[in-house]
Amino acid sequence: MKKITLLLLAMVAFCWQSNAQFTESFETEIPAAWTVLDLASSGTWAQSTTITGGAQDGSGAAKIIYDTSAAHDDYLITPAITVTAGMNDRLSFWVKSRSSAYLEPYEVLLSSVSTDAADFTTVLQPSTDAPSTWTELTFDLSAYVGSTIYVAVRATGNNEWELYADNFVNDAAPQCTQPTATAIVGTTDCSGAGTFMIDVDVTNLGDATSLTISNDAGVASTPTAATGIVSVGPFNSGTDVTITVEHDQDSICNLQLDSISYYCPPVNDECLDAITLTVNTDLACGSVTAGTNVAATESSEMETSGEITGTPYTDVWYNFVATSEYHTISLTNVVAVIGTSTDMGMALYDATSGCGASLAAPIRDSDPNSFTVTGLTIGTTYLLRVYGWSNTQNTSAQTTFDVCVGIPPEPVANDDCNGATVVTPSMDNTCTTVVSGTTENAYDSNDGCGTSGKDVWYSFTAAVDGTYTVTIDETFDSGFTST
Numbered sequence: 001m002k003k004i005t006l007l008l009l010a011m012v013a014f015c016w017q018s019n020a021q022f023t024e025s026f027e028t029e030i031p032a033a034w035t036v037l038d039l040a041s042s043g044t045w046a047q048s049t050t051i052t053g054g055a056q057d058g059s060g061a062a063k064i065i066y067d068t069s070a071a072h073d074d075y076l077i078t079p080a081i082t083v084t085a086g087m088n089d090r091l092s093f094w095v096k097s098r099s100s101a102y103l104e105p106y107e108v109l110l111s112s113v114s115t116d117a118a119d120f121t122t123v124l125q126p127s128t129d130a131p132s133t134w135t136e137l138t139f140d141l142s143a144y145v146g147s148t149i150y151v152a153v154r155a156t157g158n159n160e161w162e163l164y165a166d167n168f169v170n171d172a173a174p175q176c177t178q179p180t181a182t183a184i185v186g187t188t189d190c191s192g193a194g195t196f197m198i199d200v201d202v203t204n205l206g207d208a209t210s211l212t213i214s215n216d217a218g219v220a221s222t223p224t225a226a227t228g229i230v231s232v233g234p235f236n237s238g239t240d241v242t243i244t245v246e247h248d249q250d251s252i253c254n255l256q257l258d259s260i261s262y263y264c265p266p267v268n269d270e271c272l273d274a275i276t277l278t279v280n281t282d283l284a285c286g287s288v289t290a291g292t293n294v295a296a297t298e299s300s301e302m303e304t305s306g307e308i309t310g311t312p313y314t315d316v317w318y319n320f321v322a323t324s325e326y327h328t329i330s331l332t333n334v335v336a337v338i339g340t341s342t343d344m345g346m347a348l349y350d351a352t353s354g355c356g357a358s359l360a361a362p363i364r365d366s367d368p369n370s371f372t373v374t375g376l377t378i379g380t381t382y383l384l385r386v387y388g389w390s391n392t393q394n395t396s397a398q399t400t401f402d403v404c405v406g407i408p409p410e411p412v413a414n415d416d417c418n419g420a421t422v423v424t425p426s427m428d429n430t431c432t433t434v435v436s437g438t439t440e441n442a443y444d445s446n447d448g449c450g451t452s453g454k455d456v457w458y459s460f461t462a463a464v465d466g467t468y469t470v471t472i473d474e475t476f477d478s479g480f481t482s483t
Contacts, residue, residue, distance in 0.1 A: 021088045022079065024168045027060040033079035035115040035150075041067035045076040045155070051164055052340065056094040056134045061166035064155045066102075071158035077115050078151045081170055083144045090173040091151055092138040095130045096164045100339070101395050103129035104155065104163035108137065111150045120152050127156060130163055133258065140173055176250040177206035183243050183257045186231055190264035195234035198260055200243055202227050206253060212246040221246075237264040238294070238337075263295035263338075266316050271301055271355035274317035274383060277405050283328055285404035291316060293344075293387060294337045294398045301359050301385075308365040310345040310389035313396045318384040319351055322376040324407045329384060330370040334401045341397035345389035348373055351381040359383075372408055374416065409441045412456055420457035425468060 026047045030036060038044035048063040055061040062076055083089050097104045107127040109120035124139050141149070153165050179202060186197035200213050202224060213230050214221040217239050224230050235241050240261045247253040268275045268291075278287040296314040320327075334342045347365040363382070364373045367389055376382065386403065388396030414421040414437070424433045435458065442454040462468065 021171045025057045026062045027058050035077035037075035040073035041070045044074045052098045056166040061164045064163050066160050068159050072155040074155045075152040080148050082148045083141050085145045086172050088170045089142045091170050093168040094134045094136050094166050096134045097130040097132050098162035100132035102161035104157040104160045107154050109152045112147050174252045176253040178253040178255050179206040179245050180204040181245045185262045194237045194264050196262040197231050197233035200230045208247045208249050210248045214244045216242045265295045268316045269296050271317045274319040277318050277320040279323050280406040283406040288402040288404045292400045308347040308362050309367045311391045312387035313393045315385050315387035320405050321381050325376050326374040328372045328406050328408045330404045332402045334399050338398040343389045343397050345387050347385040349383040351383045414457045415442050417457045420459040423458050423460045425460050
């Protein structure tokens with residue numbers, strides 16, 4: 001009798017487990033109850049805590065990385081789900097692509113037979129690109145009550161980047177009917193308060209008699225009892241806002257919408273509105289100017305001022321009055337705000353000719369975030385253009401940063417080609433006329449010198465026709481070259 005009782009208890013426990021709800025956020029592993037099929041490409045689904053922008057829940061997620069040689073055909077498959085009404089007849093989870101420039105395609109499939117790829121014949125969601133922000137998917141499983149099923153996320157990307165899946169929840173579908181709504185940025189006030197509104201378009205109340213439109217940004221909620229557009233706000237520029245359409249009669253049917261943000265263009269978006277920089281007397285950068293090019297727009301000077309490194313799709317403008325013939329200009333504390341790129345470019349112009357079509361060609365440009373320019377005129381105003389360097393508009397860096405203008409140590413006398421040190425050639429190979437030199441405090445030469453880098457210059461007059469040998473003996477290995 002004892003043996004029969006124990007067997008009965010074991011069977012009850014087993015049946016409860018197969019019908020149970022579950023959640024999975026892949027914090028430490030992809031559990032053994034899950035199945036991963038790698039049918040193509042060199043990589044497949046794996047647990048990871050290296051998730052660009054962070055996991056949707058906790059610190060881990062399932063991730064698959066691109067392959068340059070073959071398209072993915074990789075399945076991330078749930079444990080067996082024996083669907084029971086009112087217990088586990090709903091499945092939800094979140095997906096995301098690493099980058100908006102490399103959106104990963106995927107599809108959601110269902111099998112009621114096994115975890116073999118050939119058995120996933122039911123399409124819950126056809127192939128689509130995962131957005132670059134976490135997006136929730138929810139599937140009603142009530143049609144499969146009494147059946148045991150498996151649900152698969154099938155990655156099909158070909159040389160994109162990374163696809164993430166996280167926070168799977170198998171629970172009971174709500175008994176109420178959720179409202180439907182969408183939200184977009186509404187009116188903006190960038191010239192005044194620097195704010196924006198969000199227009200929530202309620203298309204169906206579900207079975208609610210009234211709704212409340214709330215948000216996570218501290219702005220007062222708005223009630224509604226009808227379909228149509230509800231304007232919510234104002235919100236400060238740059239605020240990430242999540243709108244929730246609350247079902248007043250049953251909160252389980254609240255509808256949370258995707259996060260929305262809007263950035264007003266910077267005040268120095270145009271050349272005519274350049275912000276004046278403070279010039280430091282050294283390179284310690286005791287005075288810096290905080291800046292941003294987030295939401296900056298393409299300036300008209302893009303096509304009229306001459307070629308510069310990169311493409312200034314997201315440019316902002318600064319100016320300063322030269323207090324020396326040479327200045328070092330640096331960007332520091334560069335932090336990505338939209339996207340992940342921090343690759344910035346800079347260009348320097350003489351402001352005398354003004355902005356627009358009359359703007360003179362650039363004196364100097366730079367992809368690195370620091371450069372030293374020589375040959376400036378003390379008392380002259382110069383324009384500094386700061387921008388995301390990328391030649392592709394949708395990947396152009398949008399960042400916050402600090403700008404510093406300082407004065408470097410005085411350059412060596414032969415820093416430029418027009419100040420070259422004269423060397424007297426030896427009449428034989430004994431090199432009896434030796435000249436000492438240094439590249440310390442050497443800066444980039446003017447464009448007319450035909451070279452770049454921290455260079456110094458020498459010249460000699462050929463006494464006779466023939467071949468002359470120039471020998472350089474370094475006191476340490478600096479890696480410099482001579483031309």
